[in-house]
Amino acid sequence: MKSFMMIFFTWPLFWLQSTMTVHCSNDDDDHVNVDTLKLVILIHRHGDRTPIETYPRDPYHDEQKYWPDGWGQLTLNGKNRMYNLGLYLSKRYGQFLGKTPHEVYIRSSASDRCLESVSLILASLYPPVGRWKWNDNFGQKWQPFPIQTVPHDNDGMLNPSSKCKKAEQIRMDIFKSEPVINYYDQMKSTLLYVQDNTGYKNVDLIKAEQIFDSLLIEKMNDYKLPAWVDMNVFEKLKDISAKTFIFSGMTKQIQRFRTGLLLSDIWQHISDDNDERRLYIYSTHDDQLSVFMSALKNFNGLSPPFGATIMIEIHRQQNHTIINNEPFIRMYYLNVTEMEKPYPLELNNCKRIGSDHDHCTISNFYESIKDLIPDDWDAECENPSSSSRSISADRMYFIYKKKSKLIFILNPSTAISIYLLLVTISLTLLVMLFFIYLILNHRRFGSSYRLLPINS
Numbered sequence: 001m002k003s004f005m006m007i008f009f010t011w012p013l014f015w016l017q018s019t020m021t022v023h024c025s026n027d028d029d030d031h032v033n034v035d036t037l038k039l040v041i042l043i044h045r046h047g048d049r050t051p052i053e054t055y056p057r058d059p060y061h062d063e064q065k066y067w068p069d070g071w072g073q074l075t076l077n078g079k080n081r082m083y084n085l086g087l088y089l090s091k092r093y094g095q096f097l098g099k100t101p102h103e104v105y106i107r108s109s110a111s112d113r114c115l116e117s118v119s120l121i122l123a124s125l126y127p128p129v130g131r132w133k134w135n136d137n138f139g140q141k142w143q144p145f146p147i148q149t150v151p152h153d154n155d156g157m158l159n160p161s162s163k164c165k166k167a168e169q170i171r172m173d174i175f176k177s178e179p180v181i182n183y184y185d186q187m188k189s190t191l192l193y194v195q196d197n198t199g200y201k202n203v204d205l206i207k208a209e210q211i212f213d214s215l216l217i218e219k220m221n222d223y224k225l226p227a228w229v230d231m232n233v234f235e236k237l238k239d240i241s242a243k244t245f246i247f248s249g250m251t252k253q254i255q256r257f258r259t260g261l262l263l264s265d266i267w268q269h270i271s272d273d274n275d276e277r278r279l280y281i282y283s284t285h286d287d288q289l290s291v292f293m294s295a296l297k298n299f300n301g302l303s304p305p306f307g308a309t310i311m312i313e314i315h316r317q318q319n320h321t322i323i324n325n326e327p328f329i330r331m332y333y334l335n336v337t338e339m340e341k342p343y344p345l346e347l348n349n350c351k352r353i354g355s356d357h358d359h360c361t362i363s364n365f366y367e368s369i370k371d372l373i374p375d376d377w378d379a380e381c382e383n384p385s386s387s388s389r390s391i392s393a394d395r396m397y398f399i400y401k402k403k404s405k406l407i408f409i410l411n412p413s414t415a416i417s418i419y420l421l422l423v424t425i426s427l428t429l430l431v432m433l434f435f436i437y438l439i440l441n442h443r444r445f446g447s448s449y450r451l452l453p454i455n456s
Contacts (some may be wrong), residue, residue: 041312046117047078051214068339086124108283109158118283157261159285164381167257197228212237249294307337328359
C-alpha cells in the first residue's frame with residue numbers, strides 16, 4: 001500500500017496543471033544530426049476516430065446520422081492528421097531516410113484505425129521515387145508497404161487490453177488501492193452527477209473516462225454538448241480521464257505486462273549491428289503510449305492526443321568519452337502534431353556518460369529496462385495453454401547479443417509441445433512400419449502356423 005502512495009504522490013502536481021496539453025520545445029529539439037543518426041523508431045497513436053461507444057442518453061447515438069464512418073473508425077480529420085504527420089517526419093528525417101520501402105519495418109495493432117493511420121504516414125513519408133514508381137498514374141504518388149499485425153486479443157505488444165489474466169487482476173487491484181479510492185471519493189459527487197445524466201446505473205472512474213472520450217470527440221466534431229456538460233463538469237471529467245491513464249500504468253508489475261514485449265522488440269532492433277533497416281514504426285493506442293512512458297518514468301500524466309508520437313533515435317558519435325564508441329539513445333515526444341514541436345523525454349533510469357553526462361548508451365538503456373522484459377509473457381500472464389496458436393514474432397524472445405549474433409529461444413511451453421508432437425509422429429511411423437513388415441513377410445512365406453492332429 002505504501003508503494004501505491006509513493007507512486008501516486010510523486011507526480012509533481014501532474015506537471016503543475018492536469019489540463020495542460022502543450023509542452024515547451026527548444027529549437028534544437030527539432031534539429032536532427034543526421035551525421036550521427038543510426039536508427040529511428042516511432043511509436044504513434046492512431047489519428048482522430050469516432051467514439052468507441054456512446055452513453056444511453058447521448059443525443060448523438062445515431063451512428064448513420066452522426067458517425068457514418070462507424071464506431072471507433074478513423075475520420076476524415078484523422079486521415080488528414082496522419083498524412084500531415086508523415087510530411088512532418090519527412091522534413092525531420094528526410095536527409096537520413098532513403099527512398100526504398102525495404103528500409104522500413106511496420107508493426108501495427110490489428111485495429112482498423114491503426115492500420116489505416118500508419119498507411120497514411122507511409123504515403124506521405126515514402127512517395128515512390130525512381131524505380132519505385134510502378135505505373136504512370138497512381139503509381140507516381142503511392143507505393144504499397146507490408147504491415148505486420150496479429151489478432152487483437154493476442155497482441156501483447158501493441159494492445160494494452162490484450163488477454164492477460166495476471167495483468168487484468170493487477171489492474172483490478174490498482175483500482176482498489178488506497179490512492180485510487182481516495183481520488184474516487186474526491187470525485188464521487190461528479191461521478192454521481194454524470195451517472196444521473198447519462199443513464200448508466202453505475203459510473204466509476206473507468207466509465208467516466210469512456211464518457212469523457214465520447215464528449216471530447218463530439219466537441220472536436222463541432223457537436224453541441226448537452227446542457228448538463230458545463231465547463232466545470234467537462235474539466236473534472238478531463239481530470240478523471242488523465243488520472244485513469246496514470247493509474248493504469250502506475251506499478252512496475254503492470255508495466256512489465258503491458259509494455260514488456262514492446263521494449264523487448266525495440267531492444268532487439270537497437271542492439272543488432274547487422275540490421276540494415278533505418279526505420280521501425282509501431283502503430284498503436286493512447287494507453288499503450290502512456291504505459292510505455294510510465295515504464296520509462298517520463299510520462300507527463302496526460303492522455304496522449306490523436307497522432308501523438310514517441311520518437312526514439314539511436315546515434316553513434318566518435319567520442320572518446322564513450323566506451324567503444326557505443327551507440328546512445330535520444331527520445332522525443334510529439335504530443336501535438338499540428339505544432340510540429342517535439343520535446344525531449346528524459347531517460348531518468350539510465351546512467352549517463354560522456355563529457356556532459358548527457359549520453360544514455362544502449363547498454364545502459366538495457367540495464368534500465370531489463371526488469372520490465374518478460375521471459376515468457378504467456379506463462380507470466382497465466383493465460384490458458386497457447387500451444388494451438390501459431391508461432392509469431394511475439395512468441396520469440398530476444399536473449400542476448402554477443403559478437404553481433406542474435407540468439408533466440410522458443411518459449412518452454414512451445415518447445416515441449418513441439419517435442420511431444422515429434423515423439424507422437426515418430427511412434428506412429430514406427431508402428432506403421434512394423435505392420436507393413438508383418439504383411440510383407442506373411443505374403444512371402446505364407447502362414448507359419450499348421451494344424452496339429454488331435455489325439456483321441
